[in-house]
Amino acid sequence: MKKTIMKIVALSLVAVMMCVLLASCGGPSGEYGSDDYTLKFSGSKVTVSWKGFTQSYEMKGKFEMGKDDEGNKTITFTMEETEGESMLGDAAYAGAKAIFDGTKSYNSGSDDDGKYIEIGGLKFYKK
Secondary structure, eight states, X not given: OHHHHHHHHHHHHHHHHHHHHHHHHSOOOXXXXXXXXXXXXETTEEEEEEEOSSSEEEEEEEEXXXXXXXXXXXXXXXXXXXXXXXHHOOHXXXXXXXXXXXXXXXXXXXXXXXXXXEETTEEEEEO
């Protein structure tokens, strides 16, 4: 009886430790923003939105966390083509795709302004 209880406690501790480990290795979740862009992360999906001079824009896609050859964290975006982009070849989409498509450096932390993520050298603060 005592051995069974010890096994259950030990397995429970291992399960809790695995959950904590997996949660700490994951990517961003929730909403982050800068003066120019808002990023909404949910699971493996991301939505990037921003305002132009006359209208608002939005791109959707997926992201995946990884590491480069030196072991630094990376984030890889795969953005979907949007209706506005295919219709107009809009420069606003081209600029956003340059920032948010492909593999970028990734870091997270906090400073006096709050919790942030840093993607390709750009900081986005938790909203």
